[in-house]
Structures are given as C-alpha cells and as structure tokens.
Amino acid sequence: MKYTGAEIIIKLLERHGIRQIAGIPGGANLPMYDALSQSESIRHILARHEQGAGFIAQGQARVTGRPAVFFATSGPGATNAISAVADAKLDSIPIICITGQVPQNMIGTDAFQEIDTYGLSVPITKHNYFARSAKELFEIIPDAFRVAMSGRPGPIWIDVPKDVQMELIEFDEWPVNGAPDPSPAIDMRSIQDAATMINEAKRPIVYVGGGAIHSGASESVRALIEKINAPAVMTLMGLGALPTRHPLSLGMLGMHAAPFTNHALEECDTLIALGARFDDRATGKVAQFCPDAKIVHIDIDASELNKIKNAKVGIIADLNDAIEALSPCIGPKGSNDWNDRVDQLKKEHPMYMPNLDDPTSAYGIIDHVAGMLEGETYITTDVGQHQMRVAQAYPFERPRQWLTSGGLGTMGFGLPAGIGAALERPEATVVCFTGDGSILMNIQELITAVEENLNLKIFVCNNNSLGLVHQQQDLFYEKRIFAANYSRAVDFVKIAEGFQMESYDLGTCIDPVSLIANVLAKPGPALINVPLDVHHKVFPMVPPGGANSEMILRDKITA
Amino acid sequence: MKEGGAGPLDACNWKFGRMMKTNTILELTVKNHSGVMMHVCSLFARRVFNVDGILCLPTGDASKSRLWLRVKEDLRLEQMILQLQKLEDVLDVRRHGASHAVFERVGKYFRE
Ligand SMILES: Cc1ncc(C[n+]2csc(CCOP(=O)(O)OP(=O)(O)O)c2C)c(N)n1
DSSP states (O other), X not given: OEEXXXXXXXXXXXXXXXXXXXXXXXXXXXXXXXXXXXXXXXXXXXXXXXXXXXHHHHHHHHHHOSOEEEEEOSTHHHHHHHHHHHHHHHHTOOEEEEEEEOOGGGTTTTOTTOOOHHHHHGXXXXXXXXXXXXXXXXXXXXXXXXXXXXXXXXXXXXXXXXXXXXXXXEOSOOOOOOOOOOOOOOOHHHHHHHHHHXXXXXXXXXXXXXXXHHTTOHHHHHHHHHHHTOOEEEOTTTTTSSOTTSTTEEEEOSTTOOHHHHHHHHHOSEEEEESOOOOHHHHBSGGGSSTTOEEEEEESOGGGTTSSBOOSEEEESOHHHHHHHHGGGSOOOOSOHHXXXXXXXXXXXXXXXXXXXXXXXXXXXXXXXXXXXXXXXXXXXXXXHHHHHHHHHOOOOSTTSEEOOOSSOOTTOHHXXXXXXXXXXXXXXXXEEEETTTGGGSGGGHHHHHHTTOOEEEEEEEOSBOHHHHHHHHHHSTTOOOSOBOSSOOOHHXXXXXXXXXEEETTTOSOHHHHHHHHHHSOSOEEEEEEOOTTOOOSSBOOTTSBGGGOBXXXXXXX | OOTTSBOTXXXXXXXXXXXXXXXXXXXXXXXXXXXXXXXXXXXXXXXXXXXXXEEEEEOSSTTEEEEEEEEEOOTTHHHHHHHHHHSTTEEEEEEEOTTOHHHHHHGGGGOO
8 A cells, every 4th residue: 555644644543433623724734634635534624723623622522532633734723722732631631633844854944834843732732742754653643542542531742744744655554543551450458448448437428520521430430429328529520420410419519619518528537539639629728628538539640649638548540440349348328427417518508599590690591501401412611600600500410411621721612612512412402601701712613613503502601701800809809800891892693693603692682581492492503692790700619729618608799 | 648638749848848958860761762851851840840960871772761860859759750650751760769870970070
C-alpha cells in the first residue's frame, strides 16, 4: 500500500472508529483536509473558531466516553485550541487535537504561522507528540488513543508538519488499534482495611467524583451506596453518578451545596472518596473539611491519594474493580441513627430555591425545563451563576447526562459542548443553559448548530452582567461593582436571527410555560432569552477561602 | 502525619516544606527523544519546584536515556515523584540520598 502521511492519519482515525471531526482548515493542515475530503466514513463539522471545535470534541467525548478528535491549523489555529484542551485536562476528558505545522525545513525560522505548538501543549495535555515522519504516525496515532483512554483519561495533542502530511510511504500492514492499558492490580490488604473501616463506620458518607462517571462505575457506586445505606455527596463532575432524587443523595457538596449537605459532612466519621480529588471548590478550607472523618480514598491516579488530605486507606484502582473486590467484604446496613440524623439535618437546614413556581425566575426556568423535557436529554452549561443553579436544581438521572466545565471553569463551553453532544446523540434533546456573558465567548457556533440542524435548545439566563463576578463584588468587595455590569444590553433574539436560528424572548411573551413547552417539543435548534435580575444571587455560598460550614445562606433580596 | 489532616500541599506545610534544605538525587529512566527533557523540566517549573542540577545521557541501549536530577528535599517531593511517574516518557523513577556520587564526581567540572 502507498499512502501519504495525511491519508494515513485519516485512515487510522477511521480504523479507530472516529466518525465526526470538528475543525477549521488552514495552510498547514490542508493536506489533512484534502485526505479527509476523500473519507467515506468521517464527516467534518466546520466550526467557526478552534476553541469551538475543541469544545465540540469535548461534548462528543463527554457523552460517549470515547476519544473524540478535532483539527486545527498551525499558529493561530493551535493557540485558539488551547483553552478547550486545557479544559479537557482539568476535567479528564479524552480528546485528541491534531494540528498542522509548518514544514520541518522551515521550523525555527519564524515562518508564517509557525509557533511552538509542542511546547505550548506540554502543560495542558496528558501527553503530546510531534510527528517527524509519516512512518512515525503508525506509532503515534494508536498510542494517542491508548494514552487518552488509559487510567485517568485526558487530552492528547499531535502536531504534524506539512511535509510529514505530504510524505508518501509504502507499507504492508496497518498497525493494531490503540486500546486502554489493563487496570492496576488490586491490593487485597487495602481492600480489607477499607472494608473494616466501612463496616465499623457510624456516620459514613460516600463522596463521589467525576472518576465514577469516567470509569463507567456509576452502577457499582450506586450499589455500594445502597448496600451500606450511606448518604452520598457528589462533586460538580460527579453529578449524575447517583440520581439527584435518590433517597440517599445529598446532591452536590461544597461552595454552593445545600446547607444540610455541608453540615452532614461536618458530622461524618468516615468519608469514602470514590474518584474524587478534594478540589478546593468541594472542600472549602481543607483543614475544616470533614474534621472528624477517617478517609478511604479510591482513585486510578496514584498522585491524587494524599495530595490534599491524607487517607487512612488509599487504593489505586479502577473503581469498578475496587468496588467488586470491596463489596463482598462489606456487611449490608439497614436504616440507622445516622440516616435519621441526616433526615433531621435536611429538615433543619433545607435547600432554599426562591420562586421555583415562576418559569421566568432564575431557578424556575431550570425547574420548568426539567419538568417538561421528555426522553433522552443532555444538559450543558456555561460558567457562572446559571451553572451553579443548574447543578443545584436539575434532577440528573444518569451519568454523562451533565456536561459542564468543572476544573477550568471556561466561559464559552456550553454552546459548542452542546453541539458535540447533539452530534453524537441526534435523537436526544440537548439543552444548554448559558449566561449572557458566557455565550458571547463562543457565539459564532450558533451558525454551526443551525447548519447541522441539531436539536439544541439554548436558554440565555440574561442578567446583562457577569453575574457571578457581580455577586462576589457585592458580597466580598463592599459592593464595589466594577467591570461586571454591561452598559448596553445585547439583543440575543436578533443575534440568533442573524445566525438563522429560531429565537424567543421569555420576558415579553404572554404565556412562558407554553412557549417553553413548544420550543422543547419542536425539533431543531432554538434560543430563548430569559431576562433575570442580577441582584438575585446563588445561595448558599461559601466565601472563597472559607470553611464549608461558614456558608452564607441568603440575603434580603434573595430571601 | 495526622490521618485525615491536611495533606502535604496544604498551605502551612508548603512554607514549612520549602524551609528544609537537604538535597535529594532522583534517577530517571526515560525514553530517548527530544521532548522528554521538556516534559520533566516543565513539570518542575510549573509547580515552582527548583531543580538545581541536571545530567542526561543516553544509556547503553540508545532508545533510553538516564536523567539525574538534584532537587531540594521538600514535603512536596512525594507528589513530584508521583507526577513524574505519570509522564508517558518516564519509565522509572528512583530516589537516592544526597550523598549519591553522581553529582559529586562531575562537580569538579563546575568549580571554576
Ligand atoms: C473564559 C473566562 N473568563 C473569565 C471567567 C471569570 N468568570 C467566572 S463567572 C463569570 C461571569 C459569567 O457571566 P455569565 O456568563 O453572564 O453568567 P452568570 O454568572 O451571569 O449566570 C466570569 C467573568 C471565566 N470563568 N472564564
């Protein structure tokens, strides 16, 4: 067989099951695009910004759990892709970014659109590659898939100079596809120790992180929680591992948790951390997080154990394997004093979401959309107050239903991630809750959604402000609101029209409930502007740097 | 360390960790290609962890290199080693005491 480097890339991606690639062409990746144009099994989705392409790939990877690929050219194409890849690093999402690079004989000459892509991508990827020859692609591409999927998943960057893309080589066989490395062996002694701790626990809490979702272990996690009859908290990334409405679910913990959730953590004597990394937004001031608890920590990433909190028992393992080994050593527990105590905490320190009945209110819109959605649904958000409200109020049912930028907190995530989800799940309804600040960061992708005719509904929670910044200035900077309010309001209904997307305004319509119902029932993309008052804050809130027990419950306006 | 207490990266430990001054020698076996030095050095640099000595040569088997690092003993070192082990191109990490001969012997090339 005789193929060019570019053709080899496309063929290997086909062989790895890649069917849709978002990206933007340019001088340095045109050979790859030319080869892609000849592919019968891969569709290309033309994004309008490389960050958009990267978040589309993230949306695909987050709903399927499999690696997704996106393309960008050298120089500005590569720099534009960086935020989306860095975001994937912090949330452990397997995406593969393939960029063109100037030909090798021009590297180091400050050639047009030359940039040190390899160097730039080192700190924001799980691993990165620079292809020196077409032959090397035989190792690099399968290895990229292997690394992306093995252990704790993460993003990969492959930089391919133009001469490598054009190099013609002859070979006999395709390489074997990349597959995840086998999981680490289980240390049965630690499993025994963990079982003893769990069996002896009087007030256990299970603390579930994104690792439970990534490893596909939600079912085993749920079974374990039910067996020990322990209340469970989830991180922002862990939402969906246990249904929000499960009787043992205490929802999200940390900075914007329900009051009873953080109070219960304070009283727990045994914390069972499953695929969670004790992030500061979850723990608050670390020294005061679960002050009385012994910790069992199970994670596939050895560097997470004892990083923030020392565990009494740390187990490096795939969660499914660990729970399978642990379960037989654990005695089932019935209802007990601790469950009663948690019920009492729920009554004494309830979650308060104002104006839930009003579909035009900050929480009400989320609740009404949730109530009206039918069938398979996916929820994406941007970053800010609206994101925290969705995390608090949306009744998640399944893993991978919830797509949000957790670790990096990147405004601009929601719309393109929603596009990626809708591309992979064309039968489903994808809802993106965004803010008027965030959506402007990748607004250009509205037209991508229209072109692809995706079933994507965008709710712009519009307070004409960078709401979460406003909230922090109001609460922690003596009300000096600066650079948070917009002096001119954007007409998002008109903007969407310009992108040929159907759009509606919940503020001026007569019957908001039927408007929402009609929009959700009609297939295809739509944008709904939801005017909100910026003085309504997200509560509770733990002041940054404070202990979770110091949460602010409400203020005069939100009360 | 107290169980359930703050881990090594907790703020107060951090400062304390930096005050300790003994050297540690790390011996890394790595894949021999151009990016690997960058991966290792970038890891230390972005965590503001000083490396004051580096030696690197290919091993007898030219597909691998040996990389010697001299770093300050620090409570964060355990975490650094775990991070090093996560790098795809790092095959093995060993920790030696300050008295390891490797930097002593090349030392004479560095005394003016
Ligand atoms: C790319 C990026 N820039 C800045 C920030 C800091 N930031 C966090 S929330 C926020 C305000 C978001 O405003 P909006 O999207 O309107 O959402 P709201 O809080 O009003 O719901 C800002 C600026 C960020 N998270 N991401």
